[in-house]
Amino acid sequence: MKQIEQHEHVNAIIYQSNKEGKSCCGDSFFIKADDEELICAVADGLGSGQYANESSSLVSEIVEEYGHEDVAALIDRCNQAMKNKRGATVAILKVNFSQQQFTYCSVGNIRFILNAPSGDYIYPFPTSGYLSGKPRKYKTYTYSYEKGSIFIMYSDGLNVPNMRMCLKHGHSVEDIAKQLETYTQDKKDDLTYVLGQLT
Ligand SMILES: [Mn+2]
Numbered sequence: 001m002k003q004i005e006q007h008e009h010v011n012a013i014i015y016q017s018n019k020e021g022k023s024c025c026g027d028s029f030f031i032k033a034d035d036e037e038l039i040c041a042v043a044d045g046l047g048s049g050q051y052a053n054e055s056s057s058l059v060s061e062i063v064e065e066y067g068h069e070d071v072a073a074l075i076d077r078c079n080q081a082m083k084n085k086r087g088a089t090v091a092i093l094k095v096n097f098s099q100q101q102f103t104y105c106s107v108g109n110i111r112f113i114l115n116a117p118s119g120d121y122i123y124p125f126p127t128s129g130y131l132s133g134k135p136r137k138y139k140t141y142t143y144s145y146e147k148g149s150i151f152i153m154y155s156d157g158l159n160v161p162n163m164r165m166c167l168k169h170g171h172s173v174e175d176i177a178k179q180l181e182t183y184t185q186d187k188k189d190d191l192t193y194v195l196g197q198l199t
Pocket of ligand 1: 190
């Protein structure tokens with residue numbers, strides 16, 4: 001499936017496909033923007049199929065319901081929700097358009113890269129492991145960004161040899177999504193990406 005989100009300050013393409021032979025996706029995502037901010041989450045439930053989806057979709061539900069809270073509080077809520085579930089790797093991004101800043105937190109294998117028009121790039125380090133419900137503090141990072149920056153947040157079903165170059169040489173999110181098509185065909189795992197330009 002492919003979804004397009006267009007708002008005043010963000011233009012995004014979301015792509016998701018299931019692992020070969022699976023009717024249920026173990027990845028989940030949530031994205032919402034208004035005039036003030038963008039909130040976005042990608043989660044990969046441990047394992048595959050229904051139980052994986054049960055964990056990852058909880059993340060989407062929490063971020064939808066409590067999206068007004070800060071990223072650290074959201075990660076905490078997601079972690080608590082993983083008690084007695086399989087668990088999930090999770091990344092949450094919150095962008096404040098007027099301040100031109102974003103906050104990001106990732107636990108596990110969801111990756112994020114932002115490429116700025118000036119050529120600078122931001123690649124926040126994820127914390128290793130996954131959310132399992134065990135109490136723990138996770139580090140969030142806050143950065144400033146340039147207008148026109150393009151970011152991608154993606155699960156480990158997407159394997160691109162040089163994602164940064166792909167972002168750098170793409171003229172628009174539509175153009176980059178086209179370039180990514182070749183990498184979405186192998187279906188060895190559930191795959192999700194959120195690709196967006198901050199304008
Ligand atoms: Mn995966």
